[in-house]
Amino acid sequence: MSIQATSASLAAEPRPTYGAKARPVWALLASPYALFLLVLLIVPFANVAFFSVHSYSPTKILLPELTFDNYRKLFDLYYLRLFGRTLRLGLVTTIVCVLLGYPVAYFLARARPRVLTIGLFLLIMPLMVSTVIRVFGWIVILGRKGLVNQALVALGLEPVKLLYTETAVVIGLVNIFLPFMVLPLMASIERIPPSLEEAAQNLGANWLQTFARVILPLSVPGLISGCLLVYSISISAFVTPALLGNSRERMAAQQIYDEVLVSFNWPSASSLALALVALTLVLMFWALFATRRTGRRERAS
Amino acid sequence: MSERYEIEIRGLVKRYSPQVIVGPISFDVRPGEFFSLLGPSGCGKTTTLRCIAGFESLSEGSIRLAGARLDDKPPHRRDVGLVFQNYALFPHLSVFDNIAFGLRLRRVAKPEMRERVARALQLVELAGLGERFPAQLSGGQQQRVAIARSLVLEPQILMFDEPLSNLDLKLRIQMRDELRSLQRRLGKTAIYVTHDQTEALALSDRIAVLSHGHIEQIGTPAEIYEQPATAFVAEFIGSSNLFPARIVGHGAPGTIVETEAGLRLCCAGNGETANGERHGIAVLLRPERVQVHAPGNGATGPNRFPGHIAEVTYLGEDLHLGLALDCGQKLRAALKNANAARAFAAMQPVEIVVDPGDIRILSR
Numbered sequence: 110m111s112i113q114a115t116s117a118s119l120a121a122e123p124r125p126t127y128g129a130k131a132r133p134v135w136a137l138l139a140s141p142y143a144l145f146l147l148v149l150l151i152v153p154f155a156n157v158a159f160f161s162v163h164s165y166s167p168t169k170i171l172l173p174e175l176t177f178d179n180y181r182k183l184f185d186l187y188y189l190r191l192f193g194r195t196l197r198l199g200l201v202t203t204i205v206c207v208l209l210g211y212p213v214a215y216f217l218a219r220a221r222p223r224v225l226t227i228g229l230f231l232l233i234m235p236l237m238v239s240t241v242i243r244v245f246g247w248i249v250i251l252g253r254k255g256l257v258n259q260a261l262v263a264l265g266l267e268p269v270k271l272l273y274t275e276t277a278v279v280i281g282l283v284n285i286f287l288p289f290m291v292l293p294l295m296a297s298i299e300r301i302p303p304s305l306e307e308a309a310q311n312l313g314a315n316w317l318q319t320f321a322r323v324i325l326p327l328s329v330p331g332l333i334s335g336c337l338l339v340y341s342i343s344i345s346a347f348v349t350p351a352l353l354g355n356s357r358e359r360m361a362a363q364q365i366y367d368e369v370l371v372s373f374n375w376p377s378a379s380s381l382a383l384a385l386v387a388l389t390l391v392l393m394f395w396a397l398f399a400t401r402r403t404g405r406r407e408r409a410s
Numbered sequence: 411m412s413e414r415y416e417i418e419i420r421g422l423v424k425r426y427s428p429q430v431i432v433g434p435i436s437f438d439v440r441p442g443e444f445f446s447l448l449g450p451s452g453c454g455k456t457t458t459l460r461c462i463a464g465f466e467s468l469s470e471g472s473i474r475l476a477g478a479r480l481d482d483k484p485p486h487r488r489d490v491g492l493v494f495q496n497y498a499l500f501p502h503l504s505v506f507d508n509i510a511f512g513l514r515l516r517r518v519a520k521p522e523m524r525e526r527v528a529r530a531l532q533l534v535e536l537a538g539l540g541e542r543f544p545a546q547l548s549g550g551q552q553q554r555v556a557i558a559r560s561l562v563l564e565p566q567i568l569m570f571d572e573p574l575s576n577l578d579l580k581l582r583i584q585m586r587d588e589l590r591s592l593q594r595r596l597g598k599t600a601i602y603v604t605h606d607q608t609e610a611l612a613l614s615d616r617i618a619v620l621s622h623g624h625i626e627q628i629g630t631p632a633e634i635y636e637q638p639a640t641a642f643v644a645e646f647i648g649s650s651n652l653f654p655a656r657i658v659g660h661g662a663p664g665t666i667v668e669t670e671a672g673l674r675l676c677c678a679g680n681g682e683t684a685n686g687e688r689h690g691i692a693v694l695l696r697p698e699r700v701q702v703h704a705p706g707n708g709a710t711g712p713n714r715f716p717g718h719i720a721e722v723t724y725l726g727e728d729l730h731l732g733l734a735l736d737c738g739q740k741l742r743a744a745l746k747n748a749n750a751a752r753a754f755a756a757m758q759p760v761e762i763v764v765d766p767g768d769i770r771i772l773s774r
Contacts, residue, residue: 302496302498304494304495304496304498305498305500307463307465307485307492307494307498308492308494308498308499308500308559309500309511310464310465310484310485310486311463311485311486311488311490311491311492311560312486312511312512312515312559312560312563313486313487313512313515313516313563314486314511314515315484315486318515322500322511323500326502327500327501327502
């Protein structure tokens, strides 16, 4: 009886590393970064939240009276269009990144080690150049007398206006954020054994069917993380739209920048910033929830 | 009229690089036959299988399925089922959807699809598990799903790439027997790749033994075991006493050969190898055919040698003896752990008797 009880309690014991004794260790390990976040993110963020519920005064920046006007204002047509444009450009950037990035991710995931090293280097290299410099590169290429238009003229075609348009902004954003799409996708595709593709072919699937029924569904986790990354950094992008776009068709980050540094309307900028953060968070939780649901089914034991 | 073959492979060559070449390999598989490709890793057996499935292109040669050229078709149009070593089940699909995968691609109507999947599940004794996902199944069950997934499409031939190597010993033997009875019942032509000689012997109608990219011998399990064509086959199938030897004369029952260690054996036949060679030969003596007796027990026959037991390895069911003959030849013997054998101990003097019919002459 007692022996049975002992063995049962032994079997029920959880793995010791994650027991009560281990808890102070992870707290200790995480504390430097937690402190960093507290001082440099949470506190300023609380401050932003504080600003956002106070009204603006041209002389004092802030009046000590509570108001939700700053949030109510976000539903004005101007701000709705700003958000609409921001989310739309983010979406277009994300879609273009998926279309351009998926083949690259697949190629790299199935590449031999040497090709993979070179490919990864080429993929990451643009990230080593500062955004500003890269964007100036695009100005040279897309400008009124840039490379694209010179080529069009040489071919006897009309030059087109590219620079300072939404197209230029998307091109610039895709260029910068493509690695953020390719890397998680690649990691996801790498985990799909090539034998699954062969099995699909053996069962009668051509490459398109193999892709649609095996590769794509199994790479959904990577696809979602990639999209989430690209979308969330695209809608908060500042340098690229500021330099490649025009000030009438601006994105949310440009508006926030203007309100902080040009019109000094900190309460309005704060409500705008918080709204942007809230949008991103909602999106993120939705995506995480979606991936967890599909993942649980496959791993279930 | 010549016999009709299901699969005809003629001069298959796959060149990976000038140094790495598989083939030329040629063999035929009869309808309904269970044919095994057996050999150590890197011998070309999996390459051959992948060429038939279409995952590798041939450098030379041809593959025919039921008389029609197969090697110019893309893999998804070949109609040859393949069961993968790691099963390759789709983790995002239920057992039902895994099995229905090929049927959906062929646009089989829903009621028929459901019925065929149910029948396939029943065939592999997994009825009622259609809603599970592969991760919820044991290794043996996953194996069955993989087989059902191929069977449900009723391919002309069914191929297996070391399908049992990921299972534990007991399950392996059970699945092996089930696989055999399933194949017999369906009368489906099967090609089976393995490095496990026991598996090949137990399952196959015929076996092709491969080494270094070419076929050493094709034959029934008994032929491969009893009459190995080469020293490689003898060594690879079962354990063996294989000694370089030369022919020293001819006696009443056959030929006298002498091993390099000086053991003179009288063996049946004229001493020629399968290819008619008389020089550079070796003698093969299976350990279980070596008879070990206490001295002076009255055994007769031309091959009786005094010696002693050098070591005894106790394996429960079997005893493996290392024997040292007085002439200097060392010999291995495998005995059942029963009767007189139970008394054998190291250093015990014994008389070793070999039937002349149990000795094979091979080219070295």
